[in-house]
Amino acid sequence: MCGIIAAASTRNVGKLLVQGLHKMEYRGYDSAGIALHQNESIAHLRALGKVQLLENKMIAEKPKSKLGIAHTRWATHGEPSEINAHPHKSKDSVYIVHNGIIENYVDLRESLIGYGYEFSSQTDSELIAHLLDLHMNEGNSMLDAMYLAKEKLEGAYAIAAIDIKDNTNLVVARNKSPLLIGLGTDEMFAASDPLAIAQMTNDFIFLEDGDVAEISANSYKIFDSSKKEVTREVTHIDISNQATSKGDYRHFMEKEIYEQPEAVSNTIDGRIGGEDVLDNIFGLGSSDLFAKVKRIQIVACGTSLHAGRVAANWFSSIAELPCQIDYASEYRYRNPHVDDDSLIITISQSGETADTLAALSYAKEKNYLASLAICNVPTSSLARESDFVLFTNAGPEIGVASTKAFTTQLAALMLLALSLAKSKDLNPKLRGRITNALRLLPEIISESLLQKEQIVAIAPSIANKDNALFLGRGIFYPIAKEGALKLKEISYIHAEAYPAGELKHGPLALIDENMPVIALAPESEIAEKLISNLEEVKARGGTLYVFADPSVKMDVKAGELVHMPKCDFFLTPIVYNIPLQILSYEVALLRGTDIDQPRNLAKSVTVE
Numbered sequence: 001m002c003g004i005i006a007a008a009s010t011r012n013v014g015k016l017l018v019q020g021l022h023k024m025e026y027r028g029y030d031s032a033g034i035a036l037h038q039n040e041s042i043a044h045l046r047a048l049g050k051v052q053l054l055e056n057k058m059i060a061e062k063p064k065s066k067l068g069i070a071h072t073r074w075a076t077h078g079e080p081s082e083i084n085a086h087p088h089k090s091k092d093s094v095y096i097v098h099n100g101i102i103e104n105y106v107d108l109r110e111s112l113i114g115y116g117y118e119f120s121s122q123t124d125s126e127l128i129a130h131l132l133d134l135h136m137n138e139g140n141s142m143l144d145a146m147y148l149a150k151e152k153l154e155g156a157y158a159i160a161a162i163d164i165k166d167n168t169n170l171v172v173a174r175n176k177s178p179l180l181i182g183l184g185t186d187e188m189f190a191a192s193d194p195l196a197i198a199q200m201t202n203d204f205i206f207l208e209d210g211d212v213a214e215i216s217a218n219s220y221k222i223f224d225s226s227k228k229e230v231t232r233e234v235t236h237i238d239i240s241n242q243a244t245s246k247g248d249y250r251h252f253m254e255k256e257i258y259e260q261p262e263a264v265s266n267t268i269d270g271r272i273g274g275e276d277v278l279d280n281i282f283g284l285g286s287s288d289l290f291a292k293v294k295r296i297q298i299v300a301c302g303t304s305l306h307a308g309r310v311a312a313n314w315f316s317s318i319a320e321l322p323c324q325i326d327y328a329s330e331y332r333y334r335n336p337h338v339d340d341d342s343l344i345i346t347i348s349q350s351g352e353t354a355d356t357l358a359a360l361s362y363a364k365e366k367n368y369l370a371s372l373a374i375c376n377v378p379t380s381s382l383a384r385e386s387d388f389v390l391f392t393n394a395g396p397e398i399g400v401a402s403t404k405a406f407t408t409q410l411a412a413l414m415l416l417a418l419s420l421a422k423s424k425d426l427n428p429k430l431r432g433r434i435t436n437a438l439r440l441l442p443e444i445i446s447e448s449l450l451q452k453e454q455i456v457a458i459a460p461s462i463a464n465k466d467n468a469l470f471l472g473r474g475i476f477y478p479i480a481k482e483g484a485l486k487l488k489e490i491s492y493i494h495a496e497a498y499p500a501g502e503l504k505h506g507p508l509a510l511i512d513e514n515m516p517v518i519a520l521a522p523e524s525e526i527a528e529k530l531i532s533n534l535e536e537v538k539a540r541g542g543t544l545y546v547f548a549d550p551s552v553k554m555d556v557k558a559g560e561l562v563h564m565p566k567c568d569f570f571l572t573p574i575v576y577n578i579p580l581q582i583l584s585y586e587v588a589l590l591r592g593t594d595i596d597q598p599r600n601l602a603k604s605v606t607v608e
């Protein structure tokens with residue numbers, strides 16, 4: 001999704017800004033641009049495609065500047081093109097970059113055309129530059145003009161702006177779209193993502209909705225929505241270079257797959273003790289609150305939603321709680337009825353997904369007992385806006401397709417199921433069994449990573465197909481869904497998931513030699529039924545790739561049977577997900593796709 005970086009410094013900032021754009025490439029984008037103040041003029045460079053193309057233009061033109069703004073764009077209004085790329089400008093004087101969506105852009109655009117402004121792009125963002133220019137021409141400073149513009153703008157935005165008449169200050173504004181200030185020595189930054197400026201500073205100020213700030217190389221001033229100057233807390237975060245570089249791996253996704261044993265250890269460490277989960281790991285008072293919970297509502301998007309679907313089963317089996325789960329983008333629009341003593345749970349790697357944040361804000365108006373977030377980013381909006389939080393501690397996830405974030409979300413959600421059961425004094429023996437199994441989980445994940453060779457051998461027979469079907473039953477159905485999502489995200493192969501028992505009610509019609517079927521067959525009470533479902537596929541000429549418990553001895557003929565390491569039944573979904581990640585990765589590698597930044601996708605989707 002779009003990324004903003006801005007800098008005011010006593011040194012040249014062009015290189016720093018482009019470096020920052022590179023660091024945000026993982027978020028997904030289609031074009032990039034920069035505006036650099038050069039006293040008499042503003043250098044304005046944009047490129048469709050990779051940041052490298054913008055960098056090539058910079059190398060050719062060598063603009064020198066101590067004040068600038070830059071952007072990676074993920075198209076919402078208007079096709080990906082150089083003309084639609086940010087920064088946008090008004091009359092060669094005001095330049096802006098914007099993340100988010102201006103919902104009333106049609107009306108505002110018309111009214112600005114009425115004032116004589118000409119639009120060169122199809123974006124909703126360009127009008128912000130004209131609106132600022134309009135108010136500055138009335139004699140207002142950029143800061144005052146930003147407040148006047150804010151009165152008119154509806155929707156979500158993070159904005160950074162510079163003005164030809166001021167070579168010292170830049171102005172930023174935030175409303176429902178992440179924005180932070182980075183404090184350097186003799187330089188200040190603003191960015192939508194701390195990773196963009198982590199090489200320049202470890203001290204960040206996370207702006208709040210409604211905030212506007214004026215930033216120069218040696219000072220910054222923050223004003224709240226009522227234009228009162230405010231002090232916001234400085235947060236120190238060490239983001240190591242190791243965490244944000246690929247090392248010897250070919251892709252971030254590959255690195256993140258193989259980091260999973262350590263990531264899961266980090267999720268569990270310090271949260272279990274003896275035969276149980278520790279008290280209050282979701283925040284002070286959480287254990288007491290859990291004792292009162294009678295129902296659970298989960299909202300999330302994408303991969304995080306799949307983690308929620310697995311957890312819904314755990315909440316029911318381990319904590320004996322009914323659980324409803326919704327796509328965050330749908331939840332608000334189905335008129336949800338909230339029973340007394342319900343807990344709302346949001347799950348989000350980034351903690352900045354606009355749909356999930358909007359669902360949480362809607363839920364806060366309802367009579368939930370409390371809100372709880374499972375999140376990977378401590379400084380995120382979701383973490384700040386929830387009553388209770390558990391951080392997954394997976395470290396930065398850069399690959400757009402989520403891997404270690406998913407695995408650690410599952411580990412965290414298991415801790416939640418155990419905590420709820422503990423607070424209700426339920427199933428102590430089962431809790432002890434699962435707690436011990438959790439300790440062994442990193443090792444079992446390491447074992448499952450060793451199946452790489454067998455999976456590499458399967459990959460070519462899937463890479464040359466256009467479709468694939470994933471099958472799982474019960475708690476493995478969401479894992480099949482996640483497997484299908486991973487394959488389509490990074491290899492662009494159309495993939496669907498079904499609970500295996502549903503096969504005969506429709507999808508069986510699709511089975512032929514061109515439809516590989518990937519199935520999950522763990523040891524379970526319905527294992528035999530699943531095998532019968534797979535026989536139905538085999539009988540119709542389908543090729544089966546079965547990830548199974550060692551006790552499963554089926555003859556898959558043309559396909560492949562991969563035996564999985566054994567572990568406690570409740571944790572098997574976590575382990576069976578690993579080979580599906582490796583399979584998607586190896587297939588995408590053969591198809592030569594852009595694995596870390598798949599076409600059209602974004603890492604953190606900050607628009608609804």
Ligand code: G6P
Pocket residue numbers: 301302303304347348349350351352353356400401402601602603604605
């Ligand atoms: C985007 C990403 C997915 C992710 C989803 C939810 O669509 O491409 O990988 O699962 O957002 O993101 P979140 O940060 O809320 O988990």
